[in-house]
Amino acid sequence: MRSWAALLLAGVAGAGAGAAATSAAQDASGRAGIEAIVREYILQHPEIIPEAMARLRSRETAQAIAADRTAIERPFAGAWAGNPQGDVTLVMFTDYACGYCRASNPDLDRLLRDDPRLRVVWREVPVLGPDSEAAARTALAAAKQDGRYLPLHRAIFAGGRADAGHLAAAVRAAGVDAGRLAADRNGADVGRELDANLALASRLGVSGTPAFVIGDQLLPGAVGHDRLAAAIAAARKRPEAG
16 A cells, blocks of 8 residues: 555656646746747837836936935035925036036026925035135035025126136125135035035936936936926926925
8 A cells, every 4th residue: 555655646746747847848938939029129129228228227316316315405504595395306416617507507596486396405516626626615615604605606607717716706796704714615524525425426427517316317417497397397296205
C-alpha cells in the first residue's frame, strides 16, 4: 500500500510540475510576443521616444520637487511677495546679472497684481560672477529689513547692471538702511542661504537663470506670463493645492 501511495503522490507532483512548466513557457511566449509588438511599433513610430523621455523627465522632476518642497518654497527672511497664505507659491531662481531674469520681472509683477492668491519667493543663485554675488548678498541683507527686499530687487534690475556703482544707487533708491546692510551682507546666514540655493538648484537640475518652480513643474528660461499663469492654474488643480 505504501508503494502505491508513493507512486500516486509522485504522479500528482509530476503533473503539477509539468503544468507549472507549461504555464511558465506560455507566459514567456506571451511576453516575447508583446515585446515584439512594442518593438515593431516603436520602430514604425520613433517620434514617440522624445515624448516618452519628456514624460519621464517631468515625472522625475515632480518627484525631486516633492522631496525638497519645503526648502524650495520657504523664503529667506523677506525675500517674497504676495499673499503670505497663498494657495500657490511661484519660486524664481534668479541672478541680477541675468538679462532674461530682468525681462521676466514685468511678468511676475503682473501676476502679483492680478492674482491675490499667489505668493512669489525668490531664490538668489549668483552664478554670473562677482557682481552677481555682491548683488545677491545685498538683496538678501535687505530682505532682513522689513519690506525692503522687493523695492531693492526691482531697483537693481532697473539699473541695467549689477556693478558696484549701480548697486549703490539701487540701495539709495530702495530706501534700504545702508549701515545695517553693510553689517548683514557678509553674515553667515546670508552665506548659508546662497550655498543652500546653489545646492537646491543643482538637485533640481537648474542649469541657468531664470528658472521657475510652480506646483510640480520646473520651467527653465524666460517663459513669459502666459506659461507661468498656466502653470499656476495647473498647480491649483492638484489635490493637495489650497
